[in-house]
Amino acid sequence: MNAPKLDCFALSKSPPLLVPAGMERSWMDKTSDHFAYRCTPLAIANATGWELLNPSGFSATWTGGNGKDDIILRPHEPGQSLHQTGFFFGHGIISFHPGYLFRTDPDWVVWARGAPNRIKDGIHPLEGLVETNWLPFTFTMNWKFTRPCTVHFEKDEPFCFITVVPSVAIESIEPCIRQIEDEPNLHKELKIWTSERTKFAAAQKLGDALALEQKWQKNYLMGKSPSGRSVADDNHRVKRKLKPPVSGCPVKHAPE
16 A cells, blocks of 8 residues: 655745654653553654654743733744744734645645643643645644743754544544443453453562563563464554655646
8 A cells, every 4th residue: 555645845945844753752751660661552652743843942921811912932042033933813822833835645634733742831732633635825833821831942842743644534433332241252351451460460569579570561562462362463563663754755746
């Protein structure tokens, strides 16, 4: 199957850097023995997209009012340009220009959001699904203050995280609620997992050397069922490494 396209048309000679997102987070680094990285779904989510990096550092202060003048920007270094940032909506919202016009295949769109699991006190990223399969103009990445305060956006800090998702396929999904007993084999695996997890937690609490050495159960990591069968397919991932953008791609002209 051909990979969906993601064309990134730069709108200036020096657009913000666009880079594959990494799995690392500072708060995860500070957890005991880096235990947060044991949650594979969490770490994979961190790296499932590309980041737009802030060209220059600045502070932003919100006074609490709803006007555009109620947000004050101050560059970290005198004379630095903050042309990537603006105010359009008031109500404590900062807007970033991505610096690119993104184009995707007909059935795909861009999900623009803050970097997953990256925590910023005092301000929160707003998410948007953008129909980049037809849009001839760009969008803004918006952040809303959660209270009157001052926040800092450092140079090279990601201000936007983009990933591509199918446009309308989700609309054909009909969630089906069933009883777990309807799937005897799945129910059995769940009971085995529950029992083994209880035993493992008890062994760790008692100081069992083998359980302490193992640190955590690795069924998800290894793609194995609780009974020991390998059940994950070729799509199973424990790490994510996306391709960086390349320059000079051939232009594909769409029909008028």
